[in-house]
Amino acid sequence: MTDPRQRLLERIGNINDFSLPRPLVTLEEFFEGNDDYGSIGYNFYPDQPAPSEFWQYFAKIRDRDDVATVLIQVSDQEDPDGWPSTDTVWIVTSGSADDVKAWLGDRFQADELLIGTPDHVEQVEIPSGYEAIGVWYD
Numbered sequence: 001m002t003d004p005r006q007r008l009l010e011r012i013g014n015i016n017d018f019s020l021p022r023p024l025v026t027l028e029e030f031f032e033g034n035d036d037y038g039s040i041g042y043n044f045y046p047d048q049p050a051p052s053e054f055w056q057y058f059a060k061i062r063d064r065d066d067v068a069t070v071l072i073q074v075s076d077q078e079d080p081d082g083w084p085s086t087d088t089v090w091i092v093t094s095g096s097a098d099d100v101k102a103w104l105g106d107r108f109q110a111d112e113l114l115i116g117t118p119d120h121v122e123q124v125e126i127p128s129g130y131e132a133i134g135v136w137y138d
Contacts, residue, residue: 004033008084012074015084021122023074024090027062030072031055036083040072043138049107058089061103068092068127073134089135090117092126100133111138 002010008030012023030039034051041049049057062070073088091100097113104110114134117123126132 004029005083008074012084015074015077021120024071024117024122024124025074027055027058027070027072030074030084030086034083038079039083039085040089041137042085054089054108057108058091061091064093064095064103066094066099068094068130069124071124073121087137088114090121090132091135092124092130092132094130095133097133100135104135108135110135112136 031051037048039051040054058070069092071090072086074084075087077084114136117132
């Protein structure tokens with residue numbers, strides 16, 4: 001059985017080939033075994049949440065009745081021995097961007113909210129009445 005990091009690396013392929021769409025992976029795929037603070041929220045200074053804190057927070061959002069799923073956009077992998085990193089978490093919801101902003105609170109507030117996945121991101125099926133809202137961290 002492969003370890004969680006190896007499974008993630010196999011799932012995302014050559015993440016540093018920027019001609020390929022950025023993969024969207026589940027919370028479990030991204031966070032299981034991940035203790036690399038450089039993988040998410042690295043600009044949260046001086047009180048950066050641990051990857052496990054991000055995971056717990058976004059899992060609670062995913063459990064909402066008005067949320068279909070929460071996916072992590074894997075952006076790159078600067079350190080070949082480190083964990084791949086993200087700057088965007090996608091919430092597929094029937095809620096509004098204002099709703100998402102409220103769910104994030106002060107601790108996880110986005111630098112920007114994005115509406116709809118761009119072409120350079122792996123496309124997923126969005127249920128009728130829902131939209132993908134990206135939580136982007138600079």
